[in-house]
Amino acid sequence: MLHERAEAPIQPPFKQLEHALIDEFITSAGYDHDSLQTLPETTRTALLAQASLYASSRLSEVEARSHYVHDLHDGR
Numbered sequence: 001m002l003h004e005r006a007e008a009p010i011q012p013p014f015k016q017l018e019h020a021l022i023d024e025f026i027t028s029a030g031y032d033h034d035s036l037q038t039l040p041e042t043t044r045t046a047l048l049a050q051a052s053l054y055a056s057s058r059l060s061e062v063e064a065r066s067h068y069v070h071d072l073h074d075g076r
Contacts, residue, residue: 021058029047
């Protein structure tokens with residue numbers, strides 16, 4: 001007998017933070033999700049690529065700090 005899971009699928013670590021960082025970048029550039037749709041495709045793609053790079057670098061920083069704190073608590 002198969003059991004269906006009522007739970008939401010497992011999300012990769014930091015997925016919600018990644019989306020928040022992308023939104024932060026877009027907002028700081030003076031746009032929102034609706035205004036992005038009015039941009040020419042090449043401009044929108046470039047802006048989203050920059051937002052992705054920004055989020056990736058910030059996530060790397062968060063992960064590095066997380067490992068550092070973990071190592072401090074393990075006494076390494």
